[in-house]
Amino acid sequence: MSTASLTAELEHVHEHWTPRVVGRVNDQYVKVAKLLGELVWHDHADEDELFLVVYGELRIQLEGQDDVRLSPGEFFVVPKGVRHNPVAEQEVGIVLIETVTTAHTGDVVVDGTVPIETQLGSSES
Structure with missing residues (x-):
């Protein structure tokens, strides 16, 4: 067992829109990422997705609803x-x-889609 710092883990992220797995809780991955610009409209048919802001301001556009x-x-x-x-x-x-x-961008695959193998690197817990 060990502790982790989210800000320290974010220092290891060098590319925008490239999540990095830093932990696992049962069947949930804990990931860190740096974002700049926009990704792509997508959904996850079977999974909820939690976004927690560590620094900066994030806008999440939602189809048919006000932005968050x-x-x-x-x-x-x-x-x-x-x-x-x-x-x-x-x-x-x-x-x-x-x-x-x-999946990173759900069923939508674009140049910026990052496979889970890349997100895992050597950090799966």
């Missing part, structure tokens, strides 16, 4: 099946909590 705006220390759970698009006008450091079956 998050500041440091705030989180939002995107329910399964809801199309969403995270947007960061300036760099944002986040924590994601996702079921281990969650």
Whole structure:
């Protein structure tokens, strides 16, 4: 057993939109990522997705709903099946909590889609 610092883990992230698994709780991965710009509209048909802002400001566009705006220390759970698009006008450091079956961009595959094998690196706990 060991402790971890989210800010220290974020220092190991060098590319935007490339989540890094830093822990696992049962069937949930704990990931850190740095975001800048926007990713792609997508959904996760069978999994909820938690976004927790460590630093910066994050806007999550939700199809057919008002945008959600998050500041440091705030989180939002995107329910399964809801199309969403995270947007960061300036760099944002986040924590994601996702079921281990969650694909990075759902069924949408773009150049920026990161496979779980890359996200795991050597950090799976």
